Amino acid sequence: MKQIDRGEYPLDRVQRLISGIPFFNEVARESADQLNTLLELAEIMQAQPGETVIKEGDSDTYLYFLLKGQLAVVAPSAAPNGSGQVLNYISPGEVFGALAMIRGTERTATIKVDDATREAIVARLNYDYFKNLKDTSTLFMSTKLSFYRMLVHNIRWTLEVNKMQNPQHELVTVMRKVPIFTGSKGGEEELVSLHEQAHQLADILCLWNESSQPQRNNNVQVT
DSSP states (O other): OEEOOTTTSOHHHHHHHHTTOHHHHHHHHHOHHHHHHHHHHSEEEEEOTTOEEEOTTOOOOEEEEEEESOEEEEOOTTOTTOTTOEEEEEOTTOEEOHHHHHHTOOOOSEEEEOTTOSOEEEEEEETHHHHOTTOOSSSOHHHHHHHHHHHHHHHHHHHHHHHHHOTTOTHHHHHHTSOOOOSOTTSHHHHHHHHHHHHHHHHHHHHHHHHTGGGOOTTOOOO
């Protein structure tokens, strides 16, 4: 996987690619300047069929967005049926890699470009830009709010799907105890709450993944 030269992919072309991702669209509605800042911070990567985007066991602090192509999530080496099995696919517009990014842990599975795909274009953002909730000098509070809303929504949605499939799971009760912010929106209080929710939900989903390994399915986030 190689980083794309911005001369080859000018800003307007990148903007067209990211137009299918709600997070970037929400930021654009708030501030065109903030969208441009995000795109300057983002790394735009290109990968060929069969090439690895995320490798099991690696550690990094990136959140990934698939802009073009299709990716395959490959079963971890410790999977009951052995590694190499495709667990599910990632399509354009999807976000991936959140759990290891939030928790600062190793990647738990490998993600490759699907062999049937001509090429894949991926954008990635370093979590370091979002960790300091009080620093709004580069990324505004509205941008960080959008980022954490996205994380909470994506992780909670996966947990809700898992809950529908296994409503008696012991972690359902734990999941219900994670508070949902009910105060005034758009400020530091909401941002702190979303940050805490994202970390709590990520921990729960990782525990759920570990307990579901023998019957891992398409709704399990593994990276």
